[in-house]
Amino acid sequence: MMGNAVDTRAQRFRDLIEPRLNDAYTLARYLSRDPSVAEDIVQEASLRAFRHVESLRSGGEARAWLLKIVRNCFYAWREKTGQVNFQSLDVDSLGEDISSVTEEADEAQLDLDPQRILERTMKRDAVREMIEALPVQFREALVLRELNDLSYREIAELTSMPIGTVMSRLARAREMLRKMWLERAGEGVLS
Amino acid sequence: MNCDETARWIDPLVDGELDARNTAEVQAHLAGCQGCQGRYEAHRTLSSSIRGMDLGYSAPESLRQRINEALEAETSSTATEGKSSVKERASARRGQVPARSGASRWLMWAGWPVAVAASAMLATVLLQQRSMEADDVVAAHVRSLLVDHLNDVVSTDHHTVKPWFAGKIDFSPPVPDLKSRGFELVGGRLDYVQRQPVAAVIYRKHGHIINVLAALPGHGLGELSHSERVQGYSLRAWRQAGLDLVAISDIDPRELVTLEEGYESPPPQSAD
Numbered sequence: 076m077m078g079n080a081v082d083t084r085a086q087r088f089r090d091l092i093e094p095r096l097n098d099a100y101t102l103a104r105y106l107s108r109d110p111s112v113a114e115d116i117v118q119e120a121s122l123r124a125f126r127h128v129e130s131l132r133s134g135g136e137a138r139a140w141l142l143k144i145v146r147n148c149f150y151a152w153r154e155k156t157g158q159v160n161f162q163s164l165d166v167d168s169l170g171e172d173i174s175s176v177t178e179e180a181d182e183a184q185l186d187l188d189p190q191r192i193l194e195r196t197m198k199r200d201a202v203r204e205m206i207e208a209l210p211v212q213f214r215e216a217l218v219l220r221e222l223n224d225l226s227y228r229e230i231a232e233l234t235s236m237p238i239g240t241v242m243s244r245l246a247r248a249r250e251m252l253r254k255m256w257l258e259r260a261g262e263g264v265l266s
Numbered sequence: 267m268n269c270d271e272t273a274r275w276i277d278p279l280v281d282g283e284l285d286a287r288n289t290a291e292v293q294a295h296l297a298g299c300q301g302c303q304g305r306y307e308a309h310r311t312l313s314s315s316i317r318g319m320d321l322g323y324s325a326p327e328s329l330r331q332r333i334n335e336a337l338e339a340e341t342s343s344t345a346t347e348g349k350s351s352v353k354e355r356a357s358a359r360r361g362q363v364p365a366r367s368g369a370s371r372w373l374m375w376a377g378w379p380v381a382v383a384a385s386a387m388l389a390t391v392l393l394q395q396r397s398m399e400a401d402d403v404v405a406a407h408v409r410s411l412l413v414d415h416l417n418d419v420v421s422t423d424h425h426t427v428k429p430w431f432a433g434k435i436d437f438s439p440p441v442p443d444l445k446s447r448g449f450e451l452v453g454g455r456l457d458y459v460q461r462q463p464v465a466a467v468i469y470r471k472h473g474h475i476i477n478v479l480a481a482l483p484g485h486g487l488g489e490l491s492h493s494e495r496v497q498g499y500s501l502r503a504w505r506q507a508g509l510d511l512v513a514i515s516d517i518d519p520r521e522l523v524t525l526e527e528g529y530e531s532p533p534p535q536s537a538d
Contacts (some may be wrong), residue, residue, distance in 0.1 A: 083482055084341075085337070085341060088337065096325040096329075096330065097322060097323065097324050097325050098322070099322070099325070100323050100325035100326075100329065101323045102320040104323045113323075114326065114328075114329045114332070115334070117325065117329060118329065118332055118333055120335055121336070121337070122333075122337070122340065123331045125337055125340060126340075198319070199319050199320070199321060202315075202316065202319060202321060206321070209286060219486075220281065221313060221316045221317055221321075222316075222321055222322045226283065227274075227278070227281065227283045228402070228461075231401065237401055237497065238401060238402075238405055239405075242274065242277060242278055243274075245272075245277050245281075246274075246276065246277040246309075249277065249309045249312055249313070250309075252312060253308055253309070253312050256312070
């Protein structure tokens with residue numbers, strides 16, 4: 076009996092949670108702005124998801140459900156480590172950019188021209204940095220919408236905020252990002 | 267619609283989250299306003315650039331391995347532990363979570379009862395499912411007041427309002443005559459709650475607007491509790507004639523009880 080329950084749970088985890096780990100890691104990465112903290116958050120969130128995977132009623136809600144757990148783990152970490160006023164870009168996240176350029180160049184199989192890969196990767200890193208520079212409440216709204224592709228309703232549920240707040244945070248996030256983008260474009264970083 | 271009102275709806279329009287009527291109104295404004303059109307274009311371009319850039323991350327293989335190992339530890343401990351208490355199992359699990367990277371030291375804070383916290387979190391998830399629906403009902407009500415979108419059929423005669431829904435929605439919402447209880451019928455319209463079409467019947471009493479939404483069971487209104495207050499509005503939900511109904515208004519909640527009674531025992535009226 077016990078073994079069966081465990082098997083079912085493991086199966087559900089493989090079907091519903093595992094395919095969403097990239098989404099989970101993306102959110103954790105942008106929220107924490109630290110690759111190794113993001114890994115710890117996703118590991119903790121996966122364990123919690125595993126323990127409660129039976130409560131998922133349908134596969135359709137699995138992604139938002141997992142992301143909600145990731146977000147809770149992030150805020151718990153943030154509170155615990157007293158990073159609440161941690162706002163600007165930190166040295167660590169700039170330091171690891173060099174390795175991520177080469178990693179991601181490996182992934183970009185579609186266009187093998189080294190010059191173009193470099194340009195595209197630099198542009199991508201520049202935009203990632205700008206997103207990371209947004210205050211956390213705007214950053215999460217933007218990432219949940221544009222990178223995790225959640226609907227307003229899902230974001231409202233996940234963040235326990237009214238839809239109106241989701242709407243205004245997303246609008247603010249885009250406005251801030253647009254301004255940063257224009258500044259960077261002025262410096263020639265972005266076209 | 268002026269620029270201030272439009273500003274609020276620009277991002278929902280970019281995201282395809284605006285209903286047909288508001289979309290038409292916002293677009294009508296954009297067509298005649300360069301400033302708002304520019305802002306809309308800027309946000310739309312930004313959104314599609316971000317999406318086109320592939321800014322997400324892939325979970326590293328090492329992380330996937332760590333998770334698999336942690337889950338194996340978790341399952342083997344669950345399978346062999348038999349009757350130990352939840353608390354004991356929780357601490358056993360904690361001991362087996364491999365702490366690989368230096369930064370995973372923060373996981374040590376998980377020294378509080380994980381199982382308890384996780385179930386509290388689960389309860390929150392379920393509660394939010396319900397309040398999400400309530401928020402949606404409130405949003406439908408507020409929308410109906412904000413833009414001039416209260417009625418698609420304007421009539422004080424229930425013989426006009428009830429047939430209007432035929433062919434527009436798969437069921438026929440009750441449209442009782444509640445004049446004797448002081449509720450004046452204003453009209454009807456179609457709306458959406460939880461992406462499901464609902465029939466809205468609008469009454470007025472003492473200057474307050476009351477939206478009565480009706481949906482097939484399980485189509486957007488089923489999770490509401492009988493009576494609640496959300497964002498300053500009163501909601502009253504009940505089931506009648508195979509439909510889920512919810513009344514919402516800023517009126518005194520007791521008036522909604524009167525309204526529900528009126529629905530359940532409509533005064534004698536000529537053949538419907």
